[in-house]
Amino acid sequence: MTTQRTRSLGRPTLDAVAARAGVGRGTVSRVVNGSPQVSPEARAAVQQAIAELGYVPNRAARALVTQRTDSVALVVSESGERVFTEPFFAAIVRGVSSGLVETPMQLWLAMVQSPIERERVEHHLTNQHVDGVLLLSLHDADPLPTLLEERGLPTVLGGRPARMLRPNAQPAWFVDMDNVGGARQAVEHLFRRGRRRVATIAGPQDMGAGLARLSGYQEAVRAAGGRVDPSLIAYGDFSEGSGTAAMRRLLDACPELDAVFVASDLMAFGALRALREAGRRVPEDVAVIGFDDAPIARQAEPPLTTVFQPVEEMGRQMARLLVSRIRGDEVPSPHVLLDTELIHRASA
Secondary structure, eight states: EEEHHHHHHHHHHHHHHHHHSSOOOOHHHHHTTSSSSSSSSHHHHHHHHHHHHHTTOOHHHHHHHHHHOEEEEEESSSSSHHHHHHHHHHHHHHHHHHHHHSSSSEEEEEESSSSHHHHHHHHOSSSOSSSSEESSSTTTTTTTTHHHHTOOOOOOEEEEOOOOOOOTOOOOOOOEOOOOHHHHHHHHHHHHHTTOOOEEEOOTTTTTTHHHHHHHHHHHHHHOOOOOOOOEEEOOOOSSOOOOOOOHHHHHHOEEEEOOSSSSSSHHHHHHHHHHHTTTTTTTEEEEEEEOOOOOHHHSSSOOOEEEOOOOHHHHHHHHHHHHHHHTTSSSEOOOEEOEEEOOOOTT
16 A cells, blocks of 8 residues: 555655665665665665665666666668568577676667668767667778777677778777688588589678688688689678579689589578579589578578578677676677587588
8 A cells, every 4th residue: 555655646756765765865876876885784675665666767867877878789780671681680689688688788779871870870879878889790991980989989899890800900899700710611511522613602892701701711722722713703792682693603604613602691592593593403513501500591492501600699799798898897808709610401
């Protein structure tokens, strides 16, 4: 009855919580703001009063005290269509959400592709609105990482930026896959299976993943005693349609190719379509390996041999690293590199 009467008077205040708990207003404020300078007894009394009264902290007022918004942004440099249809992005969001679940942080998502979208997002990304930013699907010319660092906003990148694969690169905080190692393992497998004309469909060369997976392919070709033949390299943008177009170009340039390593499963799915259209059997005539181990890999015909990358774990690690930056915690390294694994199926 007491709780109902209190709630009926309007939104419970900090003073009401203090009176119910039998402590000072400052003690309640310290509990609400997570200060350790409160005795266990007082903390328990305040928490019980909060539960009984249904007190909800005023986020704006709390931000003035703590200088925190308890919000982080995930900014994806892709269209909404790709973000909501491609499994990679859904897995990243699940991982980030999982990584934040035991923190007070709230996540907001933005897609940035047009100049208007970019201007709107850049205006919002300040410490008045968010405590930190996660950036995904970055291209090398994107000024956003530099802008955020200049504003003093903690930032973590999903994927090593392409510029960091070059000498004397500026440092960055990032979580990435072992793209070079995964690609190298895939191509080595093709050579071990007796394939001799191994092509690749590489990703965008202004993205770290695109550069690194092509580098892994090149390393494996040289290790097998071959030379890197430009006619065996085509490029896509990680989409299914670009994989189809790139496979057609490869078949025109080198009809005798007998294997292809494709830098994403979606592009590999498109490549399989082009091979069927050309009357090439997979794997009898042309072996195919993708990269991701997305659900589409199991649904392909034939099922796709591919390089597994732990995308959801990548999202979790991005969130963990960002929270550590926001809190000023010491971390072993500003970089996290996750292992990849070749998954054997019928296409190779």
